[in-house]
Amino acid sequence: MLQELAQKLVFGILAGGLYGLAAVGLSLVFGVTKFLNVAHGELLMLGGYAAFGLFTLFGVDPFVSLPVVALLLVLIGFVLYKLLFARMVKLTEDNKIKNTMLVGFGLSLILQNVARVLFTADDRGITTTYSGEAVTLFGVSIPVVRLASLAVALICLLALHLFLRKTYTGKALRATVQDWEAATVMGIDIQRVYLLAFVVGAALAGVAGALVAVCYSISPTMGLDWTLRALVVMVLGGLGSIMGTFVAGLVLGVTLSVVGGAWREIAALLLFLLVLLLRPQGLFGAKEG
C-alpha cells in the first residue's frame, strides 16, 4: 500500500518534471512578451517528431540529438515570430494576449493537420536499447529514461536560470519583464528581446517534446493536452516565475499520478480553480498589483 503510493509519487515527480519543462518555456515567453502562445503544445509535438525522425532514420540516440532538436525549434520559432507574432508586438497588453491566443489557436490547428498528413495519426514513441531498464530503490521502480529526462529538465532549468541571472542579455530580458518602457529608455531593443525569449521558449518546448517521445508517446493531436498542462502549471506556479513554474509542474504531476483513473483531469481542473480562488498569484508567485 505504502509502496504503491511511493511508486505513484515517483512516477508523478518524473512526469511532473516534463510538465514543468513544458511550462517553463511558455511562462518565459508569456512573462517577457505577454504573448500567450496556445500552440506551445504543437511546438512540443514538432520537437518530438524531430527526435523521432532522427532516431528512426539516422539512428541518433534521442539524448544525443537534443541540441539538434533545440536548434531546429529555434529556427521554427524564428520563422513563426517573424511571420506572425512580430505583428502583434505593438498592441495593448489585453489585445496582445487575446490576439496571440487566437493566432496560436489557428496555428495549432494548422500544425496538427500538417503533422497528421506528414507523420500519420499513429502514436509514436522512441524505443532505445535501454528503454526497458529501471533502477529499483526500496522496492520502487524508476525507469532509466524517465530519470534521465528529469535530469535533462533540471539541467535546462539551471541553464536558463544562470542565463537570466548572470548574463547581460539575461538581465535585459528580466528588465523587459519588469517594465518594458523603462527598458526601452535604457537602450534595450524590445523587438530583439521578444524574439530571443520566443525562440528560447520554442527550444525548451522542443527539448520537452523529444523527452516526451522517449518517455511516453507522441501523436499529431498531443499538442492541446500539453498546452493545457503547461498553462495550468504556469498559473499554478505564478505567471512569469521560472522556479515556481517548475515546482508547480511537479505538483501537477504528483496530483495526476496519485488521483489516477477516470477523474484525474477533473482533479487538475479543481486544482486550477482552487488556486484561482485562494492564491491567484500562484503557489509560489510574488504578489502582483
Next chain:
Amino acid sequence: MRRNWVKIALTVILLALLALLPVITSKDSILNLAILSLLGVILASSWNILGGYTGQTNLGHAAFFGLGTLVTRLLWLKAGWPLPPSLLAGGVAAVAAALVIGWPAFKLRGVYFAIGTLALAQAGYLTVGNVWPTITSLPAKALATYQLEPRYYLFLALAVLTVGTAAILVRSRQGLGMMAVHEDEDAAESLGVSAFRHKLLALSASAFLAGLAGGGFAYYYLSYYPQMPFGAVWTFDTLMMTYIGGQGTIVGPIVGAVFFVVTREQLALQLAGVQLTIFGRQLELGQVHQTVFGILFILVVLFLPGGLVEVWGKIRQALARRAKRRDANLASQEQVS
C-alpha cells in the same frame, strides 16, 4: 429609417423562406446541410455574445455544447423525460459549468478565463471519455420514426432564439454595459458599470444557448461517442466561423457559419477519396478544410478584425464613392457642353 424597414422586410422574407424549406425540398442532404449551418449559427452567435461584444475570449465553447448533449441525451433517452425539459436542463447544466469557471476567473483580469475554459473543455472531453466510453445510439423505436423535419424546425427555432437574444441584448442597457466593458474596463467601472456582473451575464447567456444547441444535437444525431461533442474541434469551428464572418456584429457570425459549413461540406464532398502523393506518402485531402480555414482565421485576426462583414462594408463604401464621383463627372461634363 427607410434602411430599417428594408432590414426588417429582408429578415421576414428570409425567415419565411427558411420556414418553408422542408416544403420546398424533401432532399435529406439539403436539410442536413441546413441543420448543420443552423447549428453553426447558434454556436457562433452564442460565442459572439461573450467573445465579440464583451471581449472575453472563451476557448472552451465545446464544454457548454458538450454538456448540453450529455445532459439532454441522458434525460431524454435514459430517464425518459420529454424533450423540452431535457433541452432546458442541458442549457442549465451548461450555465452551471460556466459559472464555476467564470465566477473565480472574472474576479481576476487577464488570461485566467481563457485558460479556465480551455481546461474545462479538455477535462470534460477526457472525463466523459473515461466515464461513458461506449457509443450512444437512438433506440430502434426512435429510429423507426426518425424524421428530419422536426429536427430542422428545432434548430431553426434555436437559431432564431439565439440571434434574437443577441440582437435584443446588444440594444439593451445590459448590452451597452457589456460593450463598455469590452472597450475599457476601467472607464466602465468608473461610470458605475460592474464589469464582473456584465461578464457573468454575457457568459450565462452564451453558455445557455450553447447548451441548448447541444441538446438539439443530442436530439438530431443518431449515434456518437458521448465525448465527441466535447472535442476541441467544436471550439475551433466556432471561433473560426465567428471571426471569419465578423465578430462583434449580429450578421457576422451568421454569414461566417453558413460560409464555413457550406465550404467545409463542399470541400469534403469534392475531395473525398482524392489522394495526393507528397514525399512518397499518400495524402488524404478530406481534412484539408481545417488547414485552409486555419490560415484564413489567422489572416482575419491579423489583418481584418472585422471579417467578411467588414469587407462587404468596404466594398459598399467604395461603390458609393465611385457612384458619387461619376455623378460629379457627369455634372461637370454637362456644364462644359
